[in-house]
Amino acid sequence: MDCSRLEYIKNVNDDGDWAYESYPIGAYFPLNFKKNNDGGVDNHAFNLPKGSLIILSQKRSGYERLLTHVVELVNEGSEDKPQWETDTWGIFRWVKVHWIADFNNPSRIPLDKKEMRANWGWFDTKAKLLSSPSLMEQWVSIDKLKAHLEEVFN
Template sequence: MDCSRLEYIKNVNDDGDVWAYEGYPIGAYFRLNFKESKDTSVDTHAFKLPKGSLIILSQRPAGKNRYLTHVVELVNEGSEDEPQREKGTWGIFRWVKVHWIADFTDVSRIPLDKKERRADWGWFDTKAKLLSSKNLTDQWGSIDALRAHLREVFN
């Protein structure tokens, strides 16, 4: 997988011990949800994410560690997805295509988030966070070094 377009990491979750987006194989398309907030910052953020960017999905099922479970590509411009927005907590979404997915049949083979990124972030919302953030570049020296490492993880 070409990791040169890896730009973001995003927290996703589902209820209980279920893995979010588990049923979508490589090449499948799905609606990546963003949780509604009291202000407009989440929807503004979600619809400004650029088409073609790759996003790593990180999730933590109840009682487990946080894992890197998917790499997805934004397939539309935000302006194309915004009119489809729905009412409700998870009505904000962007269409994505799966480029990599973890093997959910063997949790020991799913990459641990903290181990692979070497940074501990607070996960308080569902906004996509830049991989080029200061927190990560302090750990890796550059986004290119992080991408090279992640290329090994996802291939």
């Protein structure tokens, strides 16, 4: 997989299952963002650039946080926003799956803290830049991180 457009990592969770597990490579689905009261998530989701790749990281009961998907934003925020709803999970962006973990073999799913080499808080569902200071502290350059992730996802 070409990781040159890999720009973000995003926390996702499902109460009992792996989130988005049923979507194979090439499938499209609405990637949810949890609404907050200040409107910051709305603005954040709206402004994520079309074509960017996002790693999805999730923690399921009994497991550490794992890297489970790489998805591409397929629309501009202005194309998705008219479909948004007012409930807690009504904010979304349409994405296409480029890579998905083998959920039948969880021991082979890449471990977030091992592959990303960063310990960060997961207090919201905003997508975080891979070029963030916490990651660049470990990787020095985004190119080194992307080269490493290309090996992980191939």
